[in-house]
Amino acid sequence: xxxxxxxxxEAHLDRTVNIKKLIGxxxxxxxxxxxxxxxxxxxxxxxxxxxxxxxxxxxxxxxxIGKSYFSKLSQNSVILNVELSILVNGKKVVTLDGKVLGRxxxxxxxxxxxxxxxxxxxxxxxxxxxxxSEIKQIMASVQIKHKHDATKIYLWKRLKQNSNL
Amino acid sequence: xxxxxxxxxxxxxxxxxxxxxxxxxxxxxxxxxxxxxKVLMDPNKLEFVGISIDKGFLKKGLTIGKSYISKVTPHAxxxxxKVSYNIKGKTVFDNEGxxxxxxxxxxxHGNKNKIINIIVRRGLSDSLFGTEIVIxxxxxxxxxxxxxxxxxxxKLKKSKSVVEx
Numbered sequence: 001x002x003x004x005x006x007x008x009x010e011a012h013l014d015r016t017v018n019i020k021k022l023i024g025x026x027x028x029x030x031x032x033x034x035x036x037x038x039x040x041x042x043x044x045x046x047x048x049x050x051x052x053x054x055x056x057x058x059x060x061x062x063x064x065i066g067k068s069y070f071s072k073l074s075q076n077s078v079i080l081n082v083e084l085s086i087l088v089n090g091k092k093v094v095t096l097d098g099k100v101l102g103r104x105x106x107x108x109x110x111x112x113x114x115x116x117x118x119x120x121x122x123x124x125x126x127x128x129x130x131x132x133s134e135i136k137q138i139m140a141s142v143q144i145k146h147k148h149d150a151t152k153i154y155l156w157k158r159l160k161q162n163s164n165l
Numbered sequence: 166x167x168x169x170x171x172x173x174x175x176x177x178x179x180x181x182x183x184x185x186x187x188x189x190x191x192x193x194x195x196x197x198x199x200x201x202x203k204v205l206m207d208p209n210k211l212e213f214v215g216i217s218i219d220k221g222f223l224k225k226g227l228t229i230g231k232s233y234i235s236k237v238t239p240h241a242x243x244x245x246x247k248v249s250y251n252i253k254g255k256t257v258f259d260n261e262g263x264x265x266x267x268x269x270x271x272x273x274h275g276n277k278n279k280i281i282n283i284i285v286r287r288g289l290s291d292s293l294f295g296t297e298i299v300i301x302x303x304x305x306x307x308x309x310x311x312x313x314x315x316x317x318x319x320k321l322k323k324s325k326s327v328v329e330x
Contacts (some may be wrong), residue, residue, distance in 0.1 A: 028262050031309015032255070077262020083309065094191065098241025139309075141195035 017073055019050075026077040027055045027065070029084055036063065038078060053078055069114060083138070085109055085116045092141040093121045093130065101128060104142060180237050189241040190218050190229070192248045201242055202226065216242065233278060246278050247308070256311040257285050257300070259318045268312060269297065280305070283312070 003013060019041045027035045039062060040054035052066040063086070071081035085107050093101040102123030110117050116135070119142065121128040136143040170176060182204045190198040203217035205228070215230040227250060235245040249271055257265040266287035271280055280302040287296060298321070306315035316324070 026262055028258060028311075028313075029309070030313070031307055032258055032311025032313045033309060034256075034311070072260065072262075074261035077258075079260070079262055079313075092197070094195070094241070097238040098189065098191065098243065099239070100189075137195065139195040141191070141197065143195055 017075055021075050022053070022073070022078065025075075027053065027080065028077055029080050029082065029087075030071065031083055033083065033087065035080075035084060035087070036060075082114050085114050085138075088116070088119065088138055088142065091138070093119070093128075094141050094143050096136075096144065096146055101144070102126070184239075185216060185237060185242060188237075190216070190244065191241050192244040192246060192251070193235075194247045194251075196248070196251060198227065198244070198248055198251070199224075249273060249278050249280050252280070252283065252308060252312060255308070257283070257314065258311060259314045259316060259321065260306070261317050263318045265300075265314065265318060265321070266298070272299075 005013070022038050022041060025038050027038060029035055036055040036057035038053050039056035042051045042054065042064070043049065044051045050067055052064055055063045055065060057063065063084070065078075065080065065084075069080050069082050070078060072079040086109070088104050088107050091104050093104060095101055100123075102121045104119050105122035105127070106120040107116060108118045108120070109115060116132045116138075118132060119130045119135070121130055121142075130142075130144055134144050134146060136145045185201045185204050188201050190201060192198055199218040199220035201216050202219035205214040205217060206212065207214050213231055215228055216234070218227045218229060220227060227248070229244065229248075233244050233246045235243040237243075252268050252271060255268050257268060259265055266285040268283050269286035270284040272282040272284070273279060274281055282299045282301050283305070285298050285300055287298075300314070300321065304314050304316050304321070304324075305312060307313040314321070
C-alpha cells in the first residue's frame with residue numbers, strides 16, 4: 001500500500017514501529033530473561049511521547065516499565081538495557097567467604113526506579129538487611145562484599161524497621 | 166593434639182583436600198556449578214592441577230584447571246570465569262528479540278573456556294534456517310539467563326561466518 005505523507009520533522013514511516021503490533025510481544029531484559037509480554041503501551045497525553053509499557057506476567061502482578069530502561073523497541077519485542085531489580089527476589093545471597101546467607105525475600109528500591117537501596121535476606125532462622133553499598137554483584141546469585149557479618153535483625157530491631165521489612 | 170612439621174614452610178595458611186571436597190563451586194556469574202568431587206594432582210610434579218565437579222544427578226561432571234580457580238574460602242570455591250558449558254540449553258535471541266533457537270552445543274578453544282562457536286538448534290517448524298546453525302562467538306552480545314546476539318536474524322542469514330548444518 002502506498003502512503004501519502006504529511007510530516008514535518010518526524011521520522012519516515014520505515015524508521016518507526018507500529019505500536020499496535022507490540023501488544024503481546026516479549027519483553028526481554030539485558031541478559032535475555034523473558035520478563036513477560038506487552039499488554040499496554042502508555043503515551044504521555046501532553047507531549048504525545050511514548051512513556052512506557054505495561055508488562056503482563058503470568059500469575060504475577062504486571063510491571064510498568066519506563067522508556068528510560070528500553071534498549072530497543074522492535075516489531076517483535078522490547079529489549080531492556082537493565083536487569084530488573086524486582087526480579088532479584090528469590091536469589092541466593094553469598095558472602096565473600098562463600099557462605100550462603102539466605103535468599104532475597106524483598107527488594108527495597110529507591111522510589112520507583114530500578115536502583116536497589118537494600119535487600120531483605122531471609123534464611124531459616126534469621127533475617128538480614130543488606131544495604132546496596134554491601135552488594136558486590138547481582139547476577140545468578142547476589143554476592144556481598146564482606147564475610148558473615150551482615151546486620152542481623154533481632155526481634156526488637158525488627159519492630160523499629162518494620163517499614164523496610 | 167599439635168602436629169609436628171618437617172615441611173620447612175609455614176603451613177598455617179594452606180588448605181587440605183578436606184577443605185575442598187564437598188564445597189560448593191561458584192563461577193564469576195554467581196552460578197552454583199556443583200560441588201567439588203575430586204582434587205586433582207600431577208603425580209610427577211606433585212602439584213595441584215585442578216578439581217573435578219559433581220554437577221548433580223544425571224549431569225555430566227566438569228573438570229576445572231587451577232588457573233580458573235580464583236580462591237578457596239571456608240565455604241566455597243570461587244572461579245574466575247563464567248563456565249562456558251552452562252550456556253547449553255539457553256535460548257538465543259537476536260538483537261530484535263527474535264528467537265533464533267536453543268544452544269545445542271558449543272565449540273571451545275581446545276580445552277580452554279573460550280567459546281569459538283555456538284551451535285543453535287531450531288524446531289523443525291521453522292524453515293528459515295534449517296535445523297542447526299553455527300554462530301561465531303563474536304555475534305554474542307550478552308549471556309545471562311539466555312543468550313543475546315548483537316545482530317539481527319536477517320544479518321545472520323546473510324553472514325558468511327554463520328553456517329547452516
